[in-house]
Amino acid sequence: MMQELRKERLDRGIKVxxxxxxxxxxxxxxxxxxxxxxxxxxxxLVLPAVVSPYWQRVLCIAGVYxxxxxxxxxxxxxxxxxxxxxxxxxxxxxxxxxxxxxYFGLSPLLAIPLATVAGAFICTLLLxxxxxxxxxxxxxxxxxxPLLAGRLIAATGVFGxxxxxxxxxxxxxxxxxxxxxxxxxxxxxxxISRLVNYEDLGLVFRGVKDNEQAIxxxxxxxxxxxxxxxxxxxxxxxxxxxYLSHLYGWAGMSLFAIxxxxxxxxxxxxxxxxxxxxxxxxxxxxxxISEALRAFGTLRxxxxxxxxxxxxxxxxxxxxxxxxxxxxxxxxxxxx
Amino acid sequence: xxxxxxxxxxDLCKSFGGVKAVNNVxxxxxxxxxxxxxxxxxxxxxxxxxxxxxxIKKDSGKxxxxxxxxxxxxxxxxxxxxLARTFQLLRPYPTLPAFKNLIPPLYSPRARRTSRGKxxxxxxxxxxxxxxxxxxxxxxxxxxxxxxLPLGYLKRLELxxxxxLKPELIICDEVFSGLSMSEIASMVPLMERLQREGITLIMxxxxxxxxxxxxxRVLVLxxxxxxxxxxxxxxxxxxxxxxxxxxxxxxxxxx
Numbered sequence: 001m002m003q004e005l006r007k008e009r010l011d012r013g014i015k016v017x018x019x020x021x022x023x024x025x026x027x028x029x030x031x032x033x034x035x036x037x038x039x040x041x042x043x044x045l046v047l048p049a050v051v052s053p054y055w056q057r058v059l060c061i062a063g064v065y066x067x068x069x070x071x072x073x074x075x076x077x078x079x080x081x082x083x084x085x086x087x088x089x090x091x092x093x094x095x096x097x098x099x100x101x102x103y104f105g106l107s108p109l110l111a112i113p114l115a116t117v118a119g120a121f122i123c124t125l126l127l128x129x130x131x132x133x134x135x136x137x138x139x140x141x142x143x144x145x146p147l148l149a150g151r152l153i154a155a156t157g158v159f160g161x162x163x164x165x166x167x168x169x170x171x172x173x174x175x176x177x178x179x180x181x182x183x184x185x186x187x188x189x190x191x192i193s194r195l196v197n198y199e200d201l202g203l204v205f206r207g208v209k210d211n212e213q214a215i216x217x218x219x220x221x222x223x224x225x226x227x228x229x230x231x232x233x234x235x236x237x238x239x240x241x242x243y244l245s246h247l248y249g250w251a252g253m254s255l256f257a258i259x260x261x262x263x264x265x266x267x268x269x270x271x272x273x274x275x276x277x278x279x280x281x282x283x284x285x286x287x288x289i290s291e292a293l294r295a296f297g298t299l300r301x302x303x304x305x306x307x308x309x310x311x312x313x314x315x316x317x318x319x320x321x322x323x324x325x326x327x328x329x330x331x332x333x334x335x336x
Numbered sequence: 337x338x339x340x341x342x343x344x345x346x347d348l349c350k351s352f353g354g355v356k357a358v359n360n361v362x363x364x365x366x367x368x369x370x371x372x373x374x375x376x377x378x379x380x381x382x383x384x385x386x387x388x389x390x391x392i393k394k395d396s397g398k399x400x401x402x403x404x405x406x407x408x409x410x411x412x413x414x415x416x417x418x419l420a421r422t423f424q425l426l427r428p429y430p431t432l433p434a435f436k437n438l439i440p441p442l443y444s445p446r447a448r449r450t451s452r453g454k455x456x457x458x459x460x461x462x463x464x465x466x467x468x469x470x471x472x473x474x475x476x477x478x479x480x481x482x483x484x485l486p487l488g489y490l491k492r493l494e495l496x497x498x499x500x501l502k503p504e505l506i507i508c509d510e511v512f513s514g515l516s517m518s519e520i521a522s523m524v525p526l527m528e529r530l531q532r533e534g535i536t537l538i539m540x541x542x543x544x545x546x547x548x549x550x551x552x553r554v555l556v557l558x559x560x561x562x563x564x565x566x567x568x569x570x571x572x573x574x575x576x577x578x579x580x581x582x583x584x585x586x587x588x589x590x591x
C-alpha cells in the first residue's frame with residue numbers, strides 16, 4: 001500500500017490559544033522553537049574563533065555598534081523614544097573610562113564597568129529635561145548633545161583637547177577582548193528580550209510606547225519610567241565607548257562622532273525593525289560590508305549608500321523579518 | 337446629611353483660545369454616590385473630567401479630594417491618591433494581550449500599597465479582575481491582543497484598569513456610548529455592584545435612560561456652564577435642561 005504524505009506547517013501545532021502560550025509535543029517542535037536562539041548563541045561564540053585576527057578586530061568594533069543598535073532598537077520599539085544619543089553615550093563612556101584609567105590609575109577591568117554605570121547616570125541626567133518630548137523632538141535633542149560636547153572639548157581644551165587622552169591601558173589578551181563584548185551582547189539581547197516580553201517592568205515600558213496617557217491614568221510617573229529605560233539604553237552605549245577607548249588605547253573627540261548615532265538607525269533599517277534581533281543582525285551585516293568596501297577608497301561611501309537605499313526602497317521589511325517569515329512557514333512531511 | 341464629602345470642585349475655569357470650555361463649575365460629591373454629568377455635545381463634560389483628573393492644566397479654580405487640595409498635582413499623583421478615570425477615546429495597549437494590559441496599573445505604587453505586598457502573580461490577579469467584569473463568558477478573550485478586541489470588551493478593559501488600582505472614586509467617561517442595548521443592560525448591574533462595593537462614581541454620559549436609573553444626583557452642563565443640579569427626577573422635569581437639549585419651544589418625549 002502506498003503511503004500518503006502531505007506537507008504541513010510546523011508552527012501550526014505549536015501555537016494554541018494565544019501567541020504566548022505553546023503546546024509542545026515532540027523534540028522536533030522544541031528544536032523549532034529554540035532553533036533561532038541556539039543559532040544566535042553558537043554563531044556569536046564560534047564566529048570570532050574562526051576568522052583572521054584582522055576580522056577579529058573588525059568584529060570587536062562591530063560589537064560596539066551592535067550594542068548601540070540594540071540600545072536604539074530597545075528605546076524605539078519598546079519605549080517609544082527615538083534616541084539618536086549613541087554618540088553621546090559612547091563619548092561619555094569612553095572619556096569617563098579614559099579619565100579613570102589615565103588620571104586615577106584604575107585598571108581597564110575596573111574602569112569599564114565604573115564608566116558604564118556612571119556614564120549611564122550622567123547621560124540620563126542630561127536627557128532628563130527632554131524626556132517629556134516625543135518622537136523627532138527627543139531625537140534632535142539627543143543628537144545635539146554629542147556635537148555640543150565635541151565643540152566644548154575642542155574649545156576649552158579639557159581632557160587633552162583635540163589630542164584626547166592617549167596611552168590608555170589596553171586589554172592585551174585578544175580572547176578577553178573579543179569574548180568580553182560578544183558574551184555581553186548575548187546577555188543583553190536575551191536579557192532585554194526577556195524584560196520586554198515577560199517582566200512587569202518591561203510591560204510598563206511597552207505601555208509607555210503604546211499609550212502614555214493610559215500609563216499616567218494607571219498612577220505611574222511616566223518620566224520616571226522613561227528615565228529608567230534611557231538608563232538601560234545609555235549603559236549599553238557607555239559600555240561600548242569605554243570598551244572602544246581601551247581597544248584603541250586612546251579616548252578622543254572621535255568618540256563623539258555622529259556615526260555612533262546614525263549607524264544604529266541604518267542597522268535597524270537593514271535588519272528589520274520591530275524585534276530586537278533585527279538591529280543586531282543589521283549591525284553585524286553593515287560593519288563588515290563597510291570594511292570589505294575599504295578597497296574602493298572614497299567610493300566606499302557610494303556603495304554603502306546604494307546598499308542602504310536598496311533596503312529602504314526594495315526591502316523595507318528588512319533581512320530578519322524576511323528570514324523569520326520563511327522560518328515560520330517552514331513545512332515538513334507528515335503521514336496522512 | 338452626615339455622608340463624607342469626597343470630592344469638592346470650586347469655580348473651575350478653562351478656556352481654549354476664546355472658547356470657554358468650562359466656566360465656573362462647582363459641585364460637591366459625597367462618598368458612595370453615583371453622580372451623572374450630562375449635557376449636549378461640546379458642553380465641556382470631557383474637559384471637566386480632564387481638569388479634575390489633572391490631564392489638562394486649569395486656568396483657575398480648586399479641586400479638593402478627601403479634603404486635600406489636588407488642584408496643582410500632576411495627573412499620576414491624583415490617580416495615586418485614589419481618583420481613577422476612564423477615557424472616552426479608549427486607551428488600551430494594542431500590542432499587548434488583554435490581561436497584560438492590566439500589568440501597568442497593578443505595577444503602580446498604589447496597587448502595591450493597597451495590597452500590602454500580598455499581590456501575588458500580577459498576571460493571575462489581572463485575569464481575576466477581567467473575569468469579574470464580564471470577560472468570563474469566553475476563556476480565550478483575556479489572552480487576545482487588546483487591539484483585536486471588540487468595543488464592548490475594550491470599554492470593560494478601560495474600567496478594569498481603574499479597578500486594578502482599587503480606587504475610591506472613578507470618573508467614567510461615556511462607558512455606555514457605542515454599546516448595544518444588551519451590552520448596556522449588562523453594564524448597569526456592574527456599575528451598581530461597584531457602588532455597593534463602596535466605590536464612588538462620576539458618570540459622564542449621553543445614555544440618559546440608563547444613567548437616570550442608577551444615578552443619585554445629576555449635573556447638567558451647557559456651553560461649559562453648570563445649568564442645574566439635582567436628583568434624576570428633578571432634572572427630568574427641568575425646563576432649562578429640555579431647552580439646552582432641544583432648543584426649547586416644542587416638547588419631546590425625553591428618553
